[in-house]
Amino acid sequence: MDNVSSSILTFNKLTELNLSIPDYQRPYVWELKQTRMLLKDIENSENGALLGSIILHETKRDDEIIYEVIDGQQRLTTIKLILMASLNNHNNLKELLEKYNNYLKDVSFFHKISQDNIKNNYEYIKNYLSNEDKAKDFLEKLEKTQFIIVATTKADDAFIFFDNTNSKGKKLESYDLIKAFHLQSIKNEKTLNKWAKYYEGLSEQKCKTQPNIKTLLLKFLIPARLWIKGSSRDNNFGEVAFNELCYENLDGKSFYDMGILANFQLGDEFFNYLEKYEKIYKSILEKNNNFFKYLWKPHSKVGNLNTFDGFMMCLVLYESKFKNSKEILPSLSRIVYSHRLLEDRVNYPKNAKGLVKYIYFASYASEVEKLLEEKGQKCHEEELKANKIIKAKTHNELTAYLDNFYKNFENKIVYKHKYNDEREK
Template identity: 55%
Template sequence: MNEIKFDLSDENPVSSNVASFSALASELELSIPDYQRPYVWEIKQTRMLLKDIENTKDGALLGSIILHKTENKADDGKTIYEVIDGQQRLTTIKLILMASLNNHNNLKELLEKYNNYLKDVSFFHKISQDNIKTNYEYIKNYLSNEDKASKFLEKLEKTQFIIVATTNADDAFIFFDNTNSKGKKIENYDLIKAFHLQAMQERHKDLQNANARYFESVINADKYNINDFLNKILNFTRKIIKQEHERTKWRSDDLIFDEFCKENLLGQSSCDYGIISDFANGVEFFDYFRKFYEILKIIRQTDFYQKLNHLDGTGYLQKALCMCMVVFMDRFKSGNFDKMMRFATRIIYANRLTYQSVRWESTMGSSEKIIKTIFLNNYESRIYEILDEIARECYLYEQIEIAKNPIDGGKRGDYKELCKDYLNEEFKKYGILGHFLGEQNGAN
């Protein structure tokens, strides 16, 4: 068994070792902090890990483990290391040890030295509990033969890991792999959540679990929309207002960690600038997330928004509409929601009428104009004056484009019908210039 030694100091805050699982599990006091994402591995990933260990020879490498050395001590005086990356593999190995012990009394002596491995780890997420139960039963069946289990454990003990330890939690996140080679992709929202929950540890411990539970409940209910919410709506909108956006980068969500996880060394609150606010690490971010996520839910639940669903196969138009309405509802809490919703639709959806397919650049260009108009004006009446001018520009644009390419079915034709039957009547109620449909001026 190779001994693990980390050469850590103020001058050298990062150190690494290559060590066997036997050394890792018996020498280090490991803890999985509450701010980590749930245990999400399913049988597919568990089976792959079992096969990888079973097929190893002479202690082959099984990936990296990233640890944060804390100031806390365990009951036996050992320093506690928090697992920043590797918790899915390490938790699954804990299940392997438990299943082997419960299956085979003859292996008890072999496994005694690992009694303290992840001994105090608890999982309050239901998704974690369900996956642990399922994977435990799978492993128990997989290692039901005692001879097979004994040989498997011998290989597990020799399996090697690259262990990176740091005294600085921020450095640990820098090293945090976005993808486990044999596991599930770690989503950006998991990294953002972990960053801010970790920042709350010293000053807001009572709020940590509450915010973790809220965030996980949102992910469980709306998993496939969270990255879109953070990137396509909040991140894009912030960059538009701050004039930091480049449209060529708008399709990527690689930069949202940098946008939402800027270090606030003093941890002090800053002024509230609405959607472009910065926030002290932790509490203010979760307040910010909750506020804008709840606004978005309201927008999506409106009948008007729902009627537009089938006209936007790409999702670009509705995302652009949401960006505008999120800014409006934040800036003008008692503003005329219905009127603004229709004004934004009138302008953003102009290209649905004039093109068979949605053009991302023109859609984002339209939303930029609306977002800047809303954010930079203090009077709602002035915003409508500016948007009316933009709507008239759209009307002239539609005339020119439809003259060149008459409406001829497809989704563009569907949108024409919706305009005739519903939208232009809705625009008329609020004094908004409707879409140009062609036949209004004698065109075919």
């Protein structure tokens, strides 16, 4: 690519570039483990340690050339802490450090994770380099430290070269890459900061009545989109999340409202889309908290879906199209949770998978209501048959759950169906 250049620079030369860490980058996540490794790599080198690649996007701001750091911010930020700790520790090293005054001078971190890690790592480095002779020797080695620099004038090319891991660091998650892809396309600084803070707020969210970014992307948006398109994928949705939500070659504006299947070229479009479904998801959780407390919420492996995830997919899709999702809570839960009684694979939202696609393509709410009635009848018949088989076997967890199903689950949250009497005959 003609617009891409590569070179090997010492840290001393690297600092001559006007480096900037964009707001769309993920937080500073390095902890003491990664910091110690970097310090040891530099300290143990003889002729300058090679600390991996730095990927830069060359751009112009107010007629000034800026190099935005696409990959390498964790290492470069840690080195900034090394310089600050050395300067604050030793006045005699002030002259040596003056040439680095402009290195990352305008970088700010508003994320609490960044602030906590910066504080902890700074204190550790300050103690590590408390001896002046050791600090001076360390800084001389730092100057000789080398980086492989890949610079491009096109942001898209920068993401092509983007490594999924920082040097000896933490793996970038799919939601980090999605955030970076869409934020880098926003040119208005106020808008960029708004969405960066919004996304990071979702990343930190731990309240049970509010979805976080992992839930929204990997337990709702990505699986729902794939299932509607006919995919058979059941887990590891993070592997395909970036390709599903990030497009580079879309032109113009779509004439159709594709709902949850919408594609986006521009970052602002993506964040509006994300916010729309986040608000619906949050609203359903808050309004139906009393209903949900009776539902069995199984724990599942990281990256896998559970029964409740499938249940919420159906509710959010229904609410986004027809409103009044509360009306289908009983019948929907009756169906989605039925397989819990019938199969060993209780964490998988099997019954929800087909409903997700049906709800998306339905034109009227009455279509969905009719389908739920039909499927509810079928689930009831399957449970009656299973009940006879299970009772003949040794008592186990599934048997106990089935014994209490009508007493607890149906009586409290599910409408009494017209076929209840049949069960008691």
